[in-house]
Amino acid sequence: MFVKNPTIILPEDPDTIVWKYLDLSKFLDLLLSKKLFMSRSDKFEDQYEGTFSEPTYEEIRKIAENNPKFLNYYKSHREKIVISSWHINEYESFAMWQIFTKNNEGLAIQSTVKRLQEALKPERKTEQFIGEVNYIDYKKEHIPFNDTFFPFLFKRKSFQYEREVRIISDVTKNNITVNDGVKIDVDINQLIEKIYIHPKSENWYKNLVIQLMEQLGFNFTIEKSDLESDILI
Template sequence: MYVNNTSIKLPQDPHTVVWKYLDLSKFLDLLLSQKLFMSRSDKFEDQYEGTFSEPTFEEIKKLSQDNPDFLNYYKKHREKVAISSWHINEYESFAMWQIFTQNTEGLAIQSTIGRLQQSLQIEKEYQQYIGEVNYIDYKKEHIPFDDLFFPFLFKRKSFQYEGEVRIITDIGESEVKINEGLKINIDINTLIEKIYIHPKSENWYKNLVIQLVKQLGFDFTIEKSDLESEILI
């Protein structure tokens, strides 16, 4: 279930376009399971994920001098938070294709902020929050810690190209242990507005995706990326 947290920054326009770039196997897993995979926050490639900037860490260290469990709680909390990353952009991104898809056999899900919110309503066991990532200088700038989600909504400025918005699930109150990640129920037809096929893919690959999607009972609009369209001269 999506929960609105007013302290978390999010684009106000529900029609704001978001993207998820992934390979075919992950896409098929999404359709077959009708569940969205969310990665455990401390399993991301960025070792700073879910941690604090230097000014904030120094502040927390002072607060934890008489209460060491205070700092330990934040460290352990990363194991209880799972994240699904999406890219905010009105248009598809050449950089995202390069980073998040292998070879030429990838695709992109186009959705919106409003669709993300609505598609999460069928998940009843865990609550989800959606927030836009803030990009800051970790050596100079402060990350608030009056909300447990804030460490997961700040990243270093070197990741600013990601333009990321995140679905966050916190199972801190649950006895469930997350290994690599967590799957949550999601309304696939609400989530997906359109599918784009990798710009360098062959026609057979596009036809394969169309056929697989149809056989699984879905009727999405599927288009070849126009980043490789013919030059007009």
């Protein structure tokens, strides 16, 4: 269930377009299970995920001198935060295709911030929040710690190209052990507005994706990639 948090910043326009690039197996898992996978925050490639900038860490370290549990809480808390990452962009991104898909295969889901909010309504076990990631200089800039989600809504400037919006959840109250992540219930038809198939994929692969969706009873709009357009001379 999506919950509004006044301290978490969202794009002003609810119709802001967001994308998720993924391989066919993950896409089929989403369709078959009608559940969205959310990764455990400390399993991301970025080792700084969920950590603090240097100025904030120094501030917390001083507090922790008299209360060691304070710092330990933030370290262990990363295991209980789960995240689904989406990319803000009016258009599809060549870079995102390169990073998140392999062998010229894969798909991109196009959605909007509003559709993400609506898609989360079937979930009843955990509360979901949506926030836009801030990109800062971790050596100089401060990350607030008056909200436990804030460390997970900041990243280093090196990752600015991601232009990320996150669905984020704290599963501490659920008293579950999170391995790589958790799956949450979603309304698939709300979540997905359009599908783009990898622009460099072979025709057999495109036909396979279309066939699989038809057999599963889905009729999502499939758009031709702008990166696949014919060259005009």
